[in-house]
Amino acid sequence: MMMMSSQTSHLGGSISRIMTSSLIVSLLLISLSCVVGPVTSFLLPRQLSIQHQPSIYSPINNLETQRSSLLYQSSNSQDGETATAETPASSSAAAVGTSKRAQRKASQRAKKQRQQKSQSTNVNKATSQHPEAILKRQRQRQNGNNNHATNNKRRNHNFAQRAEYLSEGTDNDYGFTDNLDRLTLTSGIPDNTANNSNNNNIQLHQLHSQRVSKLDEKTTADDVVKAIKRAQNLHDEHDVVEIAHFLLEEVDQSFAYGYRGSLLSRLAVASLHLQNYDIAKRCIIERRISHRSSMLPLESAAIVRGLLRCHRTEEAWEVLEDELSLPLEGSVQWENSDENSTQKKNDLNGDDELLHLEDESIRRRLAARDKLIHRARSISSIASRHFYEMEPTEGIKTVGKLKEMGGVVNEAGLTADDLGIPWDRLVKGAASCESKRRDGKWDNAVEGEDAASSAEIPSSWPCNIVYAVLDAMIAFPSENKDVTFEALCNALVRRTVFVTGAVDMEGCPEADRGEVAFIGRSNVGKSSLVNMLTNRKSLAFTSKTPGKTQQFNYFAVNDKPELARQIRYGDDVPGEKDRDSFYIVDLPGFGFAKVTQQLRQQWSDFMDEYLQERETLQAVFHLIDARHGPTDEDSKIMQKVGTILGAKQQAKEHCAKYIIILTKADKNVKNAKSQSNPGKVSNKVMEKLIETMKENRVGYAPIVLTSSETRLGRDEVWKYLRFAAER
Numbered sequence: 001m002m003m004m005s006s007q008t009s010h011l012g013g014s015i016s017r018i019m020t021s022s023l024i025v026s027l028l029l030i031s032l033s034c035v036v037g038p039v040t041s042f043l044l045p046r047q048l049s050i051q052h053q054p055s056i057y058s059p060i061n062n063l064e065t066q067r068s069s070l071l072y073q074s075s076n077s078q079d080g081e082t083a084t085a086e087t088p089a090s091s092s093a094a095a096v097g098t099s100k101r102a103q104r105k106a107s108q109r110a111k112k113q114r115q116q117k118s119q120s121t122n123v124n125k126a127t128s129q130h131p132e133a134i135l136k137r138q139r140q141r142q143n144g145n146n147n148h149a150t151n152n153k154r155r156n157h158n159f160a161q162r163a164e165y166l167s168e169g170t171d172n173d174y175g176f177t178d179n180l181d182r183l184t185l186t187s188g189i190p191d192n193t194a195n196n197s198n199n200n201n202i203q204l205h206q207l208h209s210q211r212v213s214k215l216d217e218k219t220t221a222d223d224v225v226k227a228i229k230r231a232q233n234l235h236d237e238h239d240v241v242e243i244a245h246f247l248l249e250e251v252d253q254s255f256a257y258g259y260r261g262s263l264l265s266r267l268a269v270a271s272l273h274l275q276n277y278d279i280a281k282r283c284i285i286e287r288r289i290s291h292r293s294s295m296l297p298l299e300s301a302a303i304v305r306g307l308l309r310c311h312r313t314e315e316a317w318e319v320l321e322d323e324l325s326l327p328l329e330g331s332v333q334w335e336n337s338d339e340n341s342t343q344k345k346n347d348l349n350g351d352d353e354l355l356h357l358e359d360e361s362i363r364r365r366l367a368a369r370d371k372l373i374h375r376a377r378s379i380s381s382i383a384s385r386h387f388y389e390m391e392p393t394e395g396i397k398t399v400g401k402l403k404e405m406g407g408v409v410n411e412a413g414l415t416a417d418d419l420g421i422p423w424d425r426l427v428k429g430a431a432s433c434e435s436k437r438r439d440g441k442w443d444n445a446v447e448g449e450d451a452a453s454s455a456e457i458p459s460s461w462p463c464n465i466v467y468a469v470l471d472a473m474i475a476f477p478s479e480n481k482d483v484t485f486e487a488l489c490n491a492l493v494r495r496t497v498f499v500t501g502a503v504d505m506e507g508c509p510e511a512d513r514g515e516v517a518f519i520g521r522s523n524v525g526k527s528s529l530v531n532m533l534t535n536r537k538s539l540a541f542t543s544k545t546p547g548k549t550q551q552f553n554y555f556a557v558n559d560k561p562e563l564a565r566q567i568r569y570g571d572d573v574p575g576e577k578d579r580d581s582f583y584i585v586d587l588p589g590f591g592f593a594k595v596t597q598q599l600r601q602q603w604s605d606f607m608d609e610y611l612q613e614r615e616t617l618q619a620v621f622h623l624i625d626a627r628h629g630p631t632d633e634d635s636k637i638m639q640k641v642g643t644i645l646g647a648k649q650q651a652k653e654h655c656a657k658y659i660i661i662l663t664k665a666d667k668n669v670k671n672a673k674s675q676s677n678p679g680k681v682s683n684k685v686m687e688k689l690i691e692t693m694k695e696n697r698v699g700y701a702p703i704v705l706t707s708s709e710t711r712l713g714r715d716e717v718w719k720y721l722r723f724a725a726e727r
Helices: 002-050 063-079 089-127 131-143 221-234 237-250 260-273 277-290 297-309 313-323 338-347 352-388 392-404 406-411 423-438 449-454 466-475 482-492 526-534 563-569 597-613 632-650 683-695 714-725
Strands: 496-502 514-520 552-557 582-586 617-625 657-663 703-705
Touching: 221 237, 221 260, 237 260, 237 277, 260 277, 260 297, 277 297, 277 313, 297 313, 297 352, 313 352, 352 392, 352 406, 352 423, 392 406, 392 423, 392 466, 406 466, 423 466, 423 482, 466 482, 466 714, 482 714, 496 563, 514 526, 514 632, 514 714, 526 552, 526 582, 526 617, 526 657, 526 714, 582 714, 597 617, 597 632, 617 632, 617 714, 632 657, 632 683, 657 683, 657 714
Parallel strands: 514 582, 514 617, 617 657, 657 703
Antiparallel strands: 496 552, 552 582
């Protein structure tokens, strides 16, 4: 019992201690609650107000979502309901104050976030051309910045739908297609003109461009030009399609005061630049049908070059023959010079009607000249394309078309500067084809059934393809540029070597190729002319002392390689001469050469025999000083040549060409190298020359004015050198 009583007393003491401890803890908690309560009421509203703030790192990609979040926040801050609904009533005043402070900071952070986003957007606008970035910028402009005011002061136009004939099948001779309704664009433009015939409102066409973001009823011609340039430079096919929709289906012929035809040509060029022939085809046809009277040759030439870029040579020829055709014979009066036109205007000053007709004639003449210029340039572009694509047959035919224009071009009074034909490029292209030909590229091409597959028949080509370009150059006004002639000489004269010097017929080399002879009195400039024609500095020996050439000097052009080693050392060098190889023969000078009378008579007898018996002689160039005209010795040469060649002509035998060359024409002009006139001959000298030619029965001979100093007449002389190469 005593034990039980002791345990009971211990249990009671423990309970009393526990109760005392719990009482103390309760008192402590009550005291702490009095202190912590205000702090809790301060922190809780701040946390509730921040929960509506969009974080900088939150995945908000859409501006609309961010804008709605800010609007929701601002509306709650105005009503004071953001945090006070969940705060204790004892701290409501402090909660409202702290809530406004927190929202103000949140608003500042959101504003800073918008500024950063705007700066990054501006950077992307200037640099990024990705389609997603472009579409994103468009949405941003539509949502917020669509109040751009145009500065264009042109009047607004009333736009109508395209003409109904574009939706109907129409026969045409342009070679593109039979019916216009079959011209469906594969790039996304449907041929739905008929479906929109009753709709006079222009639809909105959105573009990727920043300067011209859309095409609508307020769009001007300048806007369309800017959009086309931008689409062409950046290869933006989407904008090209939208512009094609706008020009072909939305606006009518009166758009931009009739400027629509030029816009269509620009769009066609841009489409061809993007290799989109379908859009270009519709633009070309629409331009021909609706705007033929306002087509400019410059635009047609640009379309031709664009078609060549897409390898559409046949279509380029169709555009050229239709839009850049030659004027009809008699339709333009070319012979009226500026002085005559001025005189006629003064004579017709009293009659307004006749004066108007004269002005119309001048306008037509200028328009025809412009068309001739761009036709020649376009044909040269086509020929260059054929040559550089290794199609010499088509290239030769094309430069033949260029040659046919020579008469009209000279009649129109056009100069080489007016035409601006890249002859050096044509020569280099033809030379590259000739190089491949010498390497055997077309050796297997034969006429007949295989000709259709190969399309290249070397048998119909000249001995050197460059001669085809030379014929066209001679037909046109001479530009006398060193770059062009250097390319020509490099293509026609690849190798030259002195073969032998003959004093009689037995010393002449084998007559296995054509040859040309240069004859004239001493110190007339024969050796200088030979060096100029071959673009060599010392092929023929030149000297100020008359009579240095005392034998018939033979120079081989385009003979087999290493021929000089064979001649000098007697080695047997393999190889064959080129097909355009020929001899240049420099005859000794007559007149006041310091030689004996016996040697002079020997030269005369040798020349008689040479002119009569040398069957391979193709041309004889008689050189005469342009300062003094023909001398007695020149008259004797004319008489000798006229007698021998005239007899061979009557006997219907092979007869060489006889050409008069007037040398040193630069001596008649002061500072000929620095002036536009590289040389001339006086009327007195010219009259004396023609009279002497008639007396010696050689009045039929052509006359060529040359100068070894200014390089005058070198292309004209090469016209006759070709006869020797083609033998």
